[in-house]
Amino acid sequence: MGRFFNAFFLAFLATSFVLYLVHAQTQQGFISIDCGSNSSYTEPTTGIDYVSDSNYVETGLVSSISSDYTLDTLLQQLWNLRSFPEGIRNCYTIPVKPGTKYLIRSSFLYANYDAKNSTPTFDIYFGPNFWTTVTLPKVQTIIDVEIIHITTSNQVQVCLVNTGNGVPFISAIELRPLPNTSYVTLSGSLTAFLRLDVGAPNDTFIRFPDDVYDRVWSPLTPMVKWTPISTTLLKSINNEDVLGFKAPAKVLSTASTVINASAPMEFSWGDIDITTQYYVYMYFAELQELKANQSRSFNIYVNDKLWINERISPVYLSELVGHSITPFTNNDTYDCKLIMSEGSTLPPILNAIEIYKVMNFTQPTTEQDDVDAIESIKNNYGVTKDWQGDPCAPKMFAWQGVNCSHDASTPPRITGLDLSSSGLTGQISANISNLAKLVVLDLSNNSLSGPVPDFLVGMSSLTVINLSGNNLSGLIPAALIDRKNKGSLSLSVEGNPNLHETTSEKKKNNIVVPIVAAIGGAIIIIILILAYVYFIRRKRSSKGPTIADPHSPVNSEVELHPHEPLRTPNRQLSYTDILKMTNNFSRLLGEGGFGKVYYGVMGNSEVAVKMLSPKSTQGYQEFQAEVDLLLRVHHRNLTSLVGYCNEGEARMGLVYEYMGKGNLGSVLSGGRGKVLRWEERLKIALDSAQGLEYLHDGCRPPIIHRDIKTSNILLNEYLQAKLADFGLSRAFPNEGGATHVTTRVVGTPGYLDPEYYSSYKLTEKSDVYSFGIVILELITGRPVLVKTSEKSHIIQWVDSNINQGDIYSIIDPNIKDDCNTNSVWKAVDIGMSCTARNPINRLTMSQVVSELKECLNLELNQSGKQIDSITTISSTFHFEMGPMAR
Numbered sequence: 001m002g003r004f005f006n007a008f009f010l011a012f013l014a015t016s017f018v019l020y021l022v023h024a025q026t027q028q029g030f031i032s033i034d035c036g037s038n039s040s041y042t043e044p045t046t047g048i049d050y051v052s053d054s055n056y057v058e059t060g061l062v063s064s065i066s067s068d069y070t071l072d073t074l075l076q077q078l079w080n081l082r083s084f085p086e087g088i089r090n091c092y093t094i095p096v097k098p099g100t101k102y103l104i105r106s107s108f109l110y111a112n113y114d115a116k117n118s119t120p121t122f123d124i125y126f127g128p129n130f131w132t133t134v135t136l137p138k139v140q141t142i143i144d145v146e147i148i149h150i151t152t153s154n155q156v157q158v159c160l161v162n163t164g165n166g167v168p169f170i171s172a173i174e175l176r177p178l179p180n181t182s183y184v185t186l187s188g189s190l191t192a193f194l195r196l197d198v199g200a201p202n203d204t205f206i207r208f209p210d211d212v213y214d215r216v217w218s219p220l221t222p223m224v225k226w227t228p229i230s231t232t233l234l235k236s237i238n239n240e241d242v243l244g245f246k247a248p249a250k251v252l253s254t255a256s257t258v259i260n261a262s263a264p265m266e267f268s269w270g271d272i273d274i275t276t277q278y279y280v281y282m283y284f285a286e287l288q289e290l291k292a293n294q295s296r297s298f299n300i301y302v303n304d305k306l307w308i309n310e311r312i313s314p315v316y317l318s319e320l321v322g323h324s325i326t327p328f329t330n331n332d333t334y335d336c337k338l339i340m341s342e343g344s345t346l347p348p349i350l351n352a353i354e355i356y357k358v359m360n361f362t363q364p365t366t367e368q369d370d371v372d373a374i375e376s377i378k379n380n381y382g383v384t385k386d387w388q389g390d391p392c393a394p395k396m397f398a399w400q401g402v403n404c405s406h407d408a409s410t411p412p413r414i415t416g417l418d419l420s421s422s423g424l425t426g427q428i429s430a431n432i433s434n435l436a437k438l439v440v441l442d443l444s445n446n447s448l449s450g451p452v453p454d455f456l457v458g459m460s461s462l463t464v465i466n467l468s469g470n471n472l473s474g475l476i477p478a479a480l481i482d483r484k485n486k487g488s489l490s491l492s493v494e495g496n497p498n499l500h501e502t503t504s505e506k507k508k509n510n511i512v513v514p515i516v517a518a519i520g521g522a523i524i525i526i527i528l529i530l531a532y533v534y535f536i537r538r539k540r541s542s543k544g545p546t547i548a549d550p551h552s553p554v555n556s557e558v559e560l561h562p563h564e565p566l567r568t569p570n571r572q573l574s575y576t577d578i579l580k581m582t583n584n585f586s587r588l589l590g591e592g593g594f595g596k597v598y599y600g601v602m603g604n605s606e607v608a609v610k611m612l613s614p615k616s617t618q619g620y621q622e623f624q625a626e627v628d629l630l631l632r633v634h635h636r637n638l639t640s641l642v643g644y645c646n647e648g649e650a651r652m653g654l655v656y657e658y659m660g661k662g663n664l665g666s667v668l669s670g671g672r673g674k675v676l677r678w679e680e681r682l683k684i685a686l687d688s689a690q691g692l693e694y695l696h697d698g699c700r701p702p703i704i705h706r707d708i709k710t711s712n713i714l715l716n717e718y719l720q721a722k723l724a725d726f727g728l729s730r731a732f733p734n735e736g737g738a739t740h741v742t743t744r745v746v747g748t749p750g751y752l753d754p755e756y757y758s759s760y761k762l763t764e765k766s767d768v769y770s771f772g773i774v775i776l777e778l779i780t781g782r783p784v785l786v787k788t789s790e791k792s793h794i795i796q797w798v799d800s801n802i803n804q805g806d807i808y809s810i811i812d813p814n815i816k817d818d819c820n821t822n823s824v825w826k827a828v829d830i831g832m833s834c835t836a837r838n839p840i841n842r843l844t845m846s847q848v849v850s851e852l853k854e855c856l857n858l859e860l861n862q863s864g865k866q867i868d869s870i871t872t873i874s875s876t877f878h879f880e881m882g883p884m885a886r
Contacts, residue, residue, distance in 0.1 A: 029177035030214070031094065035170045036062045036080030043076045046208050050077055053173070056092045058388065060084045063169075065111035069140060078109045078142065083169040084160055089125070089397045091159040091389040092173060096151045099861035101180050103213060106158060107172040108143045110136050120166020125159040128393030129361035132191075133163075144216060146192055148183055152857050153368060159389045161397075176214045182245055183279075183356070184822050186326060186829030187851060190279060190356035193269065196220045198350050199228040199254035211248040217352065225263065226256040229349070231287040231317070238318040245281060245321045247352055252285040252319055255351040261340070265298075265348040269355060270333035275841075277327035277358035278334065283351045284322070286314040296346035301337045302328065311341050314349060326802060327358055362850055366392040366404065367411045373434035374402065374414060380429045383422065405437065409693050409849045416440040420466070428453050428467075437461055444492070445469040452476050452499065466492040473498035571631070571643040575651040582609050590662070592711070594622070594727060599658070606658035607642055614649055622727030623652055629726045633699055637691030639714060639724040656724070660717040663724075664774075665710035668781055678819035680719055681778040682827070682856045687721035688713050689852055692771060693845040695729075696764045702732045704762060708770035709751045709784075710777055730762065750784035750793065755839050765839035771848065772834025779827055781812030795835050802828060823858035830855065 027049060034041075034050040035057075042049050060082040064070075070079060084090040096102065104126075110119045119136040124145060132145055149156065156175075160168035183190060197206055197217040208214035230253055231237075237249040258265045269278075286296060297313040299306060300322065308322050328334055338348035365371070374391050377383070385400045392404035392412035403416030414435050420442045427450035428443065438459060444466045451474040456465060465480070476493060481501060483489035493499055579585070581600035589597045595613035599606070612623055623646075630641035642655040661667060664684060667674060676684070695703040705712075706728040714724045728746050741762050745752070751773050753766040773784055776794050784794050791797040801809045807821050810828070830851045836842045843851065 026212070027208075029097070029100070031096070031173075031175035032077070033092075033094070033173040034077045034080065035082040035092075035172055036064070037077075038062070041076065045073075045075055048208060048214070050172075053082060053092065056094055056173075057082065057090070059087060059090050063113045065109060065113045066115070069109075069111035077172040078107065078111075081109070081113055081169045081171045083114070083167050084162070085167045087162070087386045087388070089159050089161050089386075089389050090168070091157050092170075093155055093157050094173070094175065095155050096175065097177075098151050098154055101148060101150045101178045101182070102156075103146060103148050103174075103176040103178055103215065104156070104158070105144055105146045105172075105174045105176075105216075106170060107174070108134055108136065108145075108169065109171050110139055110141070110169070112139050113169070114167070118166065120168065122163055122166065122168035123161040125157075125161055125389070125394075125397075126361065127157050127159075127365055128363045128390040128397075130394075134168075148178060148190065150180070150858065150861070152861070153365075157389055174214065178213055180822060184825055185279060185358060186825055187833060188277075188358045188360040188829075191359045193278065193355040193357050194218075195352075195354045197251045197254060197352055199230060199256040200251070201254075206248055206250050210250040212246065217248070217251050220256070223256070223267075225259055226265070227259050228254060228256050229287055230254045233317060236317050237285060245283070245323065247283045247319055247321075251352050252283065253287070255285070255287055255349050257349045258347045261347040263347075264340075265338035265350060266336065268333060268335045270331065271357075272332055274330055274332045277329040279324040279327055279356045279358070280336075281321060281323040281354040281356075283353070284312060284314040284320040284349060285318060285351050286316040286349070287351075288346075289316055290346070294345050295343065296349065297341045297344045298338050298348040299341050301339060302334055303331060304335075304337075307336075312338075312348075362847065363393050364411045364850065364853075366390050367413050370412075370414045370435055370437070373431050374399075374417075376431040376434075377417075377429050380431060381419070381422070381424050381426070383419070385422070403440065409690050409697075409846060413437040415461075416442075418442040419446070420444040422446060424448055426450075428456075428472075430455060432456075433459060435459075440464040442466040443470065444495075447471060449473065452480070452493070456480060462489065464490045466490075467496065467499075468492045469495040471498070472496040475499075476501055571641070573643045573645045573655065575645055575647045577643075578609060578611075578645050578651075578653055578655075581607065581655075585611075590666075592725070594725070600655070602642060602655065605642075606660075608656045608658050610654045610656065612649070612652040623654070625729060626654060626726045629703065629729055633695070633703070635691055635694040635698070636720075637687045637722050638694070639722045659714035659722065659724075661715035661719060663711045664713040664715060664721065667715065668710060668777060669783075675814045676719075676778075678815045678823070679856070679859050681815070682823070682852065682859055684713070684715065684719060684721040685775055685778055685827075686849065686852045686856060688723060688774065689771065689845060689849045691721075691723040692767055693849050695723075696767070696845045702764060704730050704732050704764055705767050705770075706730055706762070707747050707751075708767050708774065709748050710774055713774070732762070732764065753839075754837065763839060764845065765842045768834050768842045768845060768848065769839075771845070772831045772842075775827060775831035775834065779812065779824060779831065780810050781814060795832075798828065798832070802832075820859045820861075823855050826851070826855045826858060 030048065032048050032050045033053045033056060035053045037050065037052045038054070040049065040051045061084075062080065062082055064080050065078070106124065117139060119139060119141070121133065121135045123133050124131040126147060126149070131147065134143060134145065136143060158173055160170060162168055195215060195217055196219070197204070198220050200206070200217070200219040202219055202222075204219050206217040211217065232253075234249050234253050237252050282300070290296065297311045299311055300308050312320070312322060314320055338350065340347050371391060378387050387399045389397060391399045391402050391414060392406070395406065398404055401418040401422075402414055403418075404412045405415050406412050415437050416439060417432070417435065418440070421444070424443065424446035426448065428448055430453065432438070432441065433455040436459075439461050441462060441464065446469070448467075448470040449472065452467065452472055454477050456462065457477050457479040472493070473496070476491075476499060480489065480491055484491040581602045582598045583600075585598045587599040589599050589608060591597065595611045598609045598611065600609045601607065627641065627644050630639070634640075639659070640657045642657060644655060645651060645653040661674075667676060692705065692708065695705060705723065705726065707725060708723070712723065712725040714722050716722070730741070730743065732741055742760050743762050745757055745760060747753075747756075747770070751770040753769040755769075756762055756766040773794060776798055777784065780794065780798065782794055782797065786792055786797070791800050798810055807824055807828070808816060811819065811824055830843070830848060833841070833843050834848065
């Protein structure tokens, strides 16, 4: 047998399909679309009900395959197709049930429909994400492309993209609901590598109605050292769901074993990319009624390592499934051996196998409110532009005339709409008001009529409105004129003869504007003169060192005089102010490496006052670094600095917004009497990740926190999380392609990146490692270091337990009964991916944010809530038409 997957992949190039009897099976939840059909029908071979695709797509041409390939046994959904000779991207939009795991299959059969006898190559996208490239090696090749997707909205989109290598086309789209307990991964999605009915006769393909989930099972190309066995007792086979892996009785009724009973049952698979991850599912059922002196048991080894700890002992006519809990990875080849165990009299047996690759889709879809708004505008005006698929993503397929913002941590938003010269009629659509982030609106040179609507006044983000060259009438809203006169809005309305301002407004503006401008100019000049005199005098009277360079990086680790004044003094407070707001330090909130933290009241606001202890290991340099950073960076998930005091070493303090729930570490340890629900923990993780992502990706130069831990994540009364304690933060100048900065090692044991600790090389991935530890703490409720345990570090403990396949063994007992295990599995994988020993294999914070959103969606779907993200699984199958058809 050849290296990699030769034996299995040949099954996909088999030459025909088999007819099967139609059984009474439910099609509840099935969506079956015949692309190119003009009517609904029931497919006679499978009994599946198909509908026309006319309600799901707006473009394309309907064709039928060549009569040379229209065999009596070819499934009817392959007789017709829809091709897309016009446009780059053409999309199907399909309504679905949110929170449902679907198997989604797209089928393609060229069969010389265009009489050119030349097969095309094109791309398929799932929503905004690249799915796969469709390449048909022969005219008669049938390709099935599958994904399994947990829906997070009420629709999915399948898009065909023309890559310049022929006209894209599609034959059928099928959606099948699956149990949420099936095909669960630690992270990402799955693409099917193979799905084989081992021991089945050639040209036998099993699907619905034999498979209630309508998976397509292919026969295995004959193996020289293997021999098939089978049973005719189909109805006696017990194939009830095993964790959602219900194999068809017809698949379980055939198997293969080895001819030489003493030899291992051996096969292999692999990929040249060693980072590819695989999940494996093997199906077993004993087909022979064993005698008293017979037994069959065996062990499974992958690359000479025991895969499943227990012996496999198939039960007579009953399904047994061996499957991956964690993926195989870091090898280009996987050699699998089924070896007869000691005491067994019969060799191993294998009935069926599935192997999947892990796949990640990272491109978020456009904010749903914006999608709904732009779709309504499209329908209202009958826009004829090539508006299909996601309006913003990916960037290269953004809709013509639509500009969008692209932030790694949030869904794209529509910021510009240009419908100039688009033949628009009627009034200005009120749906435009739902584009909350719109900055530029151009509706010029159309035939729009009616008034300029008042809702434009309430769109605060708008800075450009072009309504020129229409038939608008009435008065322009005074507030728009006011914004134009103040310079905050560019408003163009010329070419609308019946649109005007009132005379009184014109006269008032003619007089008032020059006066206001003159007075304002004089005031600005006076302020500049006074400021200049003030700073000159202050500079001359100063006896200490000069103010630090405002362009120096945060915490640049240069030596500073211990009493050097801080820049940006507008938030500086006196020590008397500190005493007053804390009532002479009467209420202690906590104590850390910097010093003690006290409760205070400043005006009508609660604050936390952190006073530097003279004995603190974090001295003036850290104090200045934290003030400097928090005065320059602002994000909803970073603590806000209210002010600071700097009156010598004994009187140095920082004043923050008060976070009523304290730090995450104390809450997790039960110190505040509250148990966080799993949903709350995920939201805290997402908040914290977004704050850290902002430091890494939103600041120039990027900033590395260097001390991420649960005690540095603060919670307000609504459990919103904010990162705190930036005294050790370090700017990371990445000019010239710098990959790291060499610096002294600082941080907290247990959270400290081992690569940074050993090499002194600091990167953003050092923060990612620490954040991964935080995620594991949220899952387990366990301290990072437990000296009394053999597995003292939380990573060792989690890794040891998940290898046993029992997720409940690591979940915090306080949340065990109130969480979605799929969501927990995904969170575990995020945490373990963040803490990979090699920093190259760790996620970026942008990826962490995206993965946490998907993780939170899995949890929220139980309560009918959701955020924007998607989880998908994909696979590709190849078949050849022959005398028979599948």
